[in-house]
Amino acid sequence: MTSDQGVVFDLGYQPHDGPRLGRRGAIFATIRDGLRRILGIRRKARKKVMPWVLFGIAIIPVIAVVGVSFFVEDVFTGVDNPFASHGNIFTITSSTFLIFTALAGPELLIPDRVEGVLSVYASRPMRVNDYLGARAAALAIAAGGFLIAPQLILYVGLASLDDDGWFSGLVSNASDLPKVLLAAFFYLLAYGAPAFLVAMFAKRLGPAWGVYLAFMWLSSGFAVAITEATSGIWRYAALGALSINPDIVMDWIFGRTTVREGLSGADLDPIWSVAIILGLAAITWIVGVRKYRSLL
């Protein structure tokens, strides 16, 4: 005999008998969550707007120029073309990346701390280094997309215009790729570390964005002003141009001799800029570990 009545089966509580990925799983989950936060994925619409608009600003001009190059001769070889080299692309995207980092750094750290979510991490198999490292990795992956994607489009675009064929172009320009990665790494450190440093102490996102951008732009403004007005030992003030230091390193990596307005008088070896960038990153890491040790 059958019944037309539904039957509810209460399965009760089901224990988890499957695998547990431990610390590795926790780290990868934190990286994934970080990427979602930065890009506004699975968040309200307003959280998605800025990162994707900035990503569009960084990438669409390159796509457009590469696309046009198929129809208009000498687009890439024109002397004044701002898209003619990897170095120029970095110069263009770095400003957008600075704003992107201003948004991403605080978004990665502040809500966890202010909303008490660190307590959840504290009951999971991870350490302070794992947490901070995973957050930095999320920023690095996003930065990779932001800084490297336009470069790859350019790389493929340049190869497609090679007289000896596309594949030959890829091979002959392959030596640029390590330089692109290295330059992107320094942009990430130079812009990401101060963003994390601000985010470790700020309690709200808006003020953190403002403080970070003011810090980066004003430091460069002051450095330029001091360098222009003084000489001798004061020329080292040029190293305080936090937003310009990675440009100087990038020029060095690509062998360019770009004149940085206001800083050319300092005439400092680019290795100093490298040291400033690495030093600031190291300080950020140490401060972060000390601050988060009692929270996590």
Next chain:
Amino acid sequence: MTSSPAGALISTSQLGHAYGDIVALHHLDFTVPAGRIGLVGANGAGKSTLIKVLLGILDPTEGTAQVLGIGVADDPIAVRARVGYMPEETCLPLAQTAADFTVYAAELAGIPTKAARQRASDVLTLVGLHEERFRYLGEFSTGMKQRAMLAQAIVHDPDLVFLDEPTAGLDPEGRAEMLSLIGRLGEFGINVLVSSHVLTDIESTCDWVVMLDGGRVLRTGPLTGITGSDTVDVELLGDGHDVIAALQKRGAEVEVRGAVLRVRSTDDAFDLIRDALAEAGAGMKRLSQSETSLEDIFLAEGGAE
């Protein structure tokens, strides 16, 4: 349920923690078995500090602690892999939905993504948030937030879950529901350590108690052993003078508490009362073993400290 080889869920030896000059925990020595453990104490007694030390968030300034048979200082990651924690303060990302955050909480404990989704759905149903699971946590009421916090604490099927003041801020109905949920955790094979300054919450959910006062262990033991007593309460019909006299003649100590006489005797108090009632020709409404509440013990012993 999982516990250390010696059968202890948690054990401490001379455990202490100090915030600078302020000593929060003094030489704690206790062992608790698997089950539902109540951690009782007034605000500032050291309950939250103890939980943080057991989780490895705070380092002990002296002594040692073992959780599930693992030394907390030796391998905090191994301890954390097997426990859950619901803190006293809110711990929810307001820009995420309950479902997304619970999945993430499971993944953070190493549960693979597919299983994490299934477990999050099951646990949110268990805590009564299934219908609300796609709402943002920032839109939740206090009671719903407490449930979401409980969900994240158990979504990875821990062996032991620490609940720090789980009923804080809840209305009476929400409190009753939360206590009912906590009571069910034991049925699922999850050991529970509930911290609360509301002693009735502990009495209704736990079977073992650790009482803290000023960072020291006041009492620890099974709830029945702590609240049981060697006295008998008798509620009389009418005047009790003759009964009291008859009891005292038989060597009993009698304490008058309104209409109730609390009788203590080295002999069987029940027999003594029967004889005294017969001699005085008095009637009674109620006769029962006296029960001491945790509050009585706390006031008596905590005050003495």
